[in-house]
Amino acid sequence: MQDIRHLLNRISFGPRPGDKEHAEKIGAEKYIDQQLHPERIDDSAMEARLTSIPSISMTTAQILENYPNPRRFVRQLGLQPNDNQNGNNQALRQHVFLYYQEKGLRLPQKLLEELQAQKMIRAVHSERQLQEVMTDFWFNHFNVFWGKNADRWLTTAFEMSAIRPNIFGKFKNLLMATAKSPAMLFYLDNYLSSSPGSFRLLKTVTNRRAGINENYARELMELHTLGVDGGYTQQDVQEVARAFTGWSVEAPQRSGEFTFRPRMHDDGEKVVLGHKVNEGGMKDGEMVVDILAKHSSTARFISTKLVRRFVSDDPPQPLVNRVADVYKQTGGDVREMLRAIFASREFSSSQAIGAKTKTPFEFAVSAIRFLNGATDGSGQLAQMIARMGQPLYQCQPPTGYPDRGGYWMSNGAVLERLNFAAALGANRIPGTTVKSDEPIKSVVLMLGSPDFQKR
Amino acid sequence: MATTRRYFLKSSGLALAGLAAAPSFLVRTALAQTNAAPGKDQPIIIAIFQRGAADGISIVAPFGDEHYYSARPQIAIPEPKSGAAERAIDLDGFFGLHPALDSLKPIYNERHLAIVHAVGSPSNTRSHFDAQDYMECGTPGNKSLGDGWLNRYMQANPEDGATPFRSVAINSNVPRSLMGSAPSIAMTRLADFGLHGDLATTELEEAFADLYKETFEAVKMLRNANPQQYVPAKGVQYPNTSYGRALLEIAQLIKANVGLQVAFADVGGWDTHANQGSSRGPLANRLKDFGDGLAALYRDLGDRMRNVVIVTMTEFGRAIHQNGSGGTDHGHASCLFVAGGAVKGGKVYGRWPGLAPEQLFEGRDLALTTDFRDVFAEILVNHMRAKDVSKVFPQYQPGTSLNIV
Incomplete structure (x- = not known):
């Protein structure tokens, strides 16, 4: 027997007046099932509220064109190279603002405001509440920081194209989408990572020698898949970094799309968590994603995080084990993992009710x-x-x-x-x-x- | 449709009368008396965490080590004797301060700023989050303790007449170092610490004060101290950054005599995997903020520094060799700063392990010769009058005293 208010508190952002009565009428099971299939829920009223937010339906190229970096207009604006558009210079800011207004452009800061607005509108108004809860959960799991340089233009596509379409599917698809997302490649520096012997392709990049960058490889295992105690070594970090060399971003100021640069790639054999990786080219990184998605530490780590979100700060181990088994049996099917959590004794137990602090x-x-x-x-x-x-x-x-x-x-x-x-x-x-x-x-x-x- | 009374009371599952039964984590009943605020002479520690793993050998460059420049052809800091316009500031003929830290050099010359090099955590993790956790818990390699080292210091050294401001983080969230059963305040701005707006009537404040006793005690105390009047000491200018403002707020609290003993601030942006630059560049900009802030705090506190020790920390250092992106990947040991009236400064402490390939930790990183707990424990015992640090750093036997404080 489900406590309906508890259910609404956990799989939605809290009940509106009438939500409890509605869920009681159709029954907990049907309510959960609907929420797990958002495409079956009409959300047109909420969608109508999003029409005033243009950037969320743009490609990154369109975003770059409509919300350009003021640095592109240094000459037109008569700026000095050292002028800082984000600084305290009121006159300069006004000058830039008027230029944008005249040209019908929007400042990059608007992209953040629009991202925040769509997130709040959806969370408050969407009937597809669990979809919004899971979008928030996965974005936070695969966090990128909007303020890191090019991520100001790339984060919108990260949420709309990498996270949103994949929240209830196979974990591997979500992982692959984030691995190939320009926002992540930029945020964790993988776009620069290259084989030590490779020819430098990035002409804008001076003062550098070719070589791997371990940042993404490490966080991929520590935070996205295996967990810090998931059984990888520093050697694995370096091997994974080699496998992802060449996964980069195309013309970050014009297209901002994913690209694979064969000449930056280290084609030598790698050994990752005991598996030989010698597919060659872009397939090396794809094989690593596959190895990580299949790993039992990933099943455990992802299950722990989901149970922590939906049940309690200290996830009950028996439930984590059962959800991890679902992960293994279903090839990492998130919808089925969630179903197992919501149906569990632990989810409905009195210790779980009211046990989570709202962010x-x-x-x-x-x-x-x-x-x-x-x-x-x-x-x-x-x-x-x-x-x-x-x-x-x-x-x-x-x-x-x-x-x-x-x-x-x-x-x-x-x-x-x-x-x-x-x-x-x-x-x-x-x-x-x-x-x-x-x-x-x-x-x-x-x-x-x-x-x-x-x- | 308006929310009806029936819905409000019934669907919420809460009757307003039942609100007094607040969960204990929000309401601490055992609030110490606030009448006997400790005097101006009580020792104070200010801990500053450089989150993201700051590059110790750029901050205090070992220009006398022959391997330094070969490992970092593009990003090393030019030696003091080089003709470069911006070069390391010679400290002792072997180490040089990053030029962006020039505001710290006078304090070093006055012998109130000490540096410890090749210091850090013995755990070999290169995970930011584990390493920060280990350092803040004071228990490298052990995740079982839920509280932080500064909180355990306060637990083990209870103080009569401690105020709600005994321990404060200038942050919206309580950092791990301060978590635990001894109460701490986290706040971003003194001026905002309270209820505001037309609704913040006495009536509302009183109703909430019943629910959040400790919080409102602190609000009242701060209001009485009226730190809003604050003007920094003549000629002192804090950087106009969140870090600079945090340090200013700490100085404000100290001078307001509200019983502050343990203060904590964060400064981020040290995870320089790409394009960190050398004498100039992103790392230099971070260091300018960092150093100017420290110097401003030191000058602003003036003779109050006789009772204050400032200590900086970072979770680990960075790899000795620059990577393929003009930056540095995660490493091992780094350096830290200790400043204060009682600090025996003007010296770089710690044995230098060397940068020759065979001297590196795991073949790539600066080896560790001083455990961070040796520095922290010495400050707690010699400065903060801790009787015994075995509860603060359990299962740890501090090494030979560095004799910094």
Whole structure:
């Protein structure tokens, strides 16, 4: 017997008025099944809210054209090479702003605002709640930092094309999509990694000698697949880095698409976790993805993270083992793993109910939903979430944000949550409105209560 | 459709009257009395974490080691005698400070800044996250302890009349070093620490104060100390970065005499896998911020520095050889700084292990000759008056005293 409110707290961003009654009417099993098949749920009302966000349906080439780097116009703008467009020079910023307005262009900063807006609109309004929860989960698992140079133009496609289409499918497809995504190749420096003996192809890159870069190889195993105790060595890191040499980004300022550069690739034989990798060319990296996706440490690591998200900060080991078995039996089918978690005793146990602390994003979205509110994703909402400790798309380390309650609750963070509750309850956040018959004070106390920080 | 009262009370599963039953992690009942705030002479430690693994041999360049320049043809820091416009600042004929750290040299000359080189964690992990965890827990290789080394120091050395501000991180989240049963405050800006807006009426504040006792005690205390009036010492300018502002807030708290003993700040951007540059470039820019911030904090605190020790740390160093992208991959030992009135500075501490191929750790990294716990333990015992550090660094026997503090 499922506790419906608990179910809604975990597989959605918290219930709206009426959600509980709806789920009760169709039954928990059917509700879960629907949420696992978002394509069967009509979401046109939410989609209509996204029409004001152009960048999310653009290719990276279109994004580069419509949200160009101001550095491209150094001459037209009369800038000095040392002028910093992000600095405090008010006059310069105004100059750039007017030039963009005149040309019908948008500043790159808009890309961040639009990414944040679409994330908040979908989380607040989508009927496909689990799809949004899983998009948030996988983005955080495969975190990239929007602020790292070219990632300002590449992160949009990362979420739309690498993460979103793959959230419920085979883990390997998701892994491959992220491995080939320009945002990841750039974020973890693999686009520069080349065979030590190779000819340098990147003419823009001076002062360098060819050679491998271990950054992606290490995080691929530590954070994306095996886990830090998953049984790989420094030697494996170097071998994996060799296998991925040549996986790069095409013309980062014009097309920004994935490309394989054969002349940067190390075609020698590699040994990764005891497997010989000698497919040659791009197939070397693909074979590594295959080896990692099939590894039992990956099954365990991914299961642990999913159980931590949906059950408790300290994942019950028997459940992790069962979910890892599902991974092995189904070739890493995420939908089936989730089904196993939701059907488990551990998921519905009294220890699990209310045991998770909401992240600032989850807290804000659940509060808006609880008060039957609406948002257009305007900037101030994102700023308030940032002040509570979670600037969206701006988590610098590749770990993503920790999924543990202790990380989020400090005295300072509590105060920011109370300030958010007060601003939301009084409808003082531009672009976001809520409805309530209650006296504002009760609403604010409710949202600020310790219980509402939990899900 | 408006939220109805019935829905509000029923669907929420919470009656407003039931809110007082708050989970214990949010409400600490055993808040110490705040009336007897410790005086101005209590020792203070300021810990600064350089997250991302800072490149020790660029920060304090071993220009006297013949292997340094061959390992890093493009990114080594030119030696002091070279004709380069920007070159290492000679410290002792063997080591040189990165030129972007020039603001630290006067403090070194005044013998209040010490450097420890080839220092770090004995664990051979090259994972940022494991290594940061190990360093912050103070237990390399052991993940079983849930609390941080500074928190265990506070647990083992309880202080009568400790205030909510005994331990503060200028950060929106509590760092691992401060996690544990001794309370800590994490805040990003002193000015924001409280309820604001037209709704922050006394009535609301009182209602929340029942739920979040410790938080509101701290709010009240800070309000009374009124640190908003703060103006740094004459001529001191902090970098206009989040790190610079964090250090300024720490100075504010110290001078407001709110009982601060343990302060923590982060500075990121050290994971220089690509294009790190040499005397100039991205790493130099990070170092300029880092060094200017430290120097500003030191000058701003002025004679308060007699009771303050600032210590920096990073999870590991970087590989000795530059990689294929003009950067450096993850390595082993690095360097750290210790500054303070009682610090025996003007010296680079630690045995230099050498950069010849056979002297490198695992054939690629700077070997470790000083365990970070030796430095931390010495600061806790000699400066922070810790009676015994066996609970702070369990199962660890500190090595020979460095005699820095």
